[in-house]
């Protein structure tokens with residue numbers, strides 16, 4: 001007779017061997033309240049153009065439909081930040097520099113995390129040999145319709161903060177989440193309580209006021225959505241508020257008091273790329289397409305495409321101090337064959353001259 005309490009603990013103990021901060025287990029039941037909140041959020045169109053979020057809600061709410069015979073979900077956390085929290089904040093006050101979200105400064109995490117999850121799953125199966133068992137599993141890295149923050153919170157890896165991210169008292173929130181769906185009937189690990197309390201720093205600090213109420217994000221106002229997911233013309237009233245953030249935004253995390261305790265990554269693939277380190281907006285804007293595509297190989301940034309890169313940098317240049325170099329850089333690309341790019345360049349020039 002298998003003692004699943006013991007087996008669950010043995011499985012969780014293996015997680016740090018693969019660089020994970022820790023691991024937790026949840027069953028596959030998604031609370032009705034969670035489903036209702038998600039559906040209400042969709043109805044309010046807060047997901048913007050991320051139409052994939054509105055598809056496959058049946059799979060999202062029923063993990064065993066996504067992977068047949070799933071009984072338990074093992075969630076893990078992998079830290080990604082390799083910089084000091086204070087240095088991330090400092091960059092906001094250096095308007096000539098390109099500000100890129102911490103998670104995107106190194107290699108695209110999908111492959112790195114998937115590889116680690118699969119190594120972890122292999123180790124679990126090696127452990128199961130002594131039980132004369134084998135698990136069937138599938139690993140996920142933000143690659144399928146999964147309520148990953150909900151599942152991680154259910155498994156006690158943290159609580160869902162007012163900024164909607166998973167937070168842990170000892171580890172902050174600057175980590176990726178990954179999941180192993182398994183057919184093992186593991187014992188769920190206990191939930192932990194919410195420690196946001198009366199704090200509202202993330203809501204107050206958000207440059208575009210995208211956290212419209214505690215635990216509710218209007219993604220259409222979020223700088224991460226606008227600079228990464230959204231491919232169109234960025235609404236004029238939001239442009240000034242974007243500042244020098246050209247790819248994503250960390251503010252609701254860096255100003256969250258619990259990130260004083262965030263753990264730095266030990267994954268060398270997540271180290272800041274040389275090109276990104278102290279990249280000036282002018283250099284970011286003048287790099288040619290071929291060179292940009294070459295330099296961004298293996299980075300998540302490549303996925304927004306060169307056109308959106310120029311759009312984002314043009315806005316940041318429009319928010320930077322006016323000088324001859326900045327204005328010359330913007331003017332040099334006025335004939336770029338994209339209405340999207342030229343429209344943002346014109347806006348930027350209007351701010352500077």
Ligand code: SF4
Nearest residue numbers: 161162196199202256
């Ligand atoms: S900043 Fe404060 S309210 Fe926001 S997630 Fe962190 S602890 Fe919670």
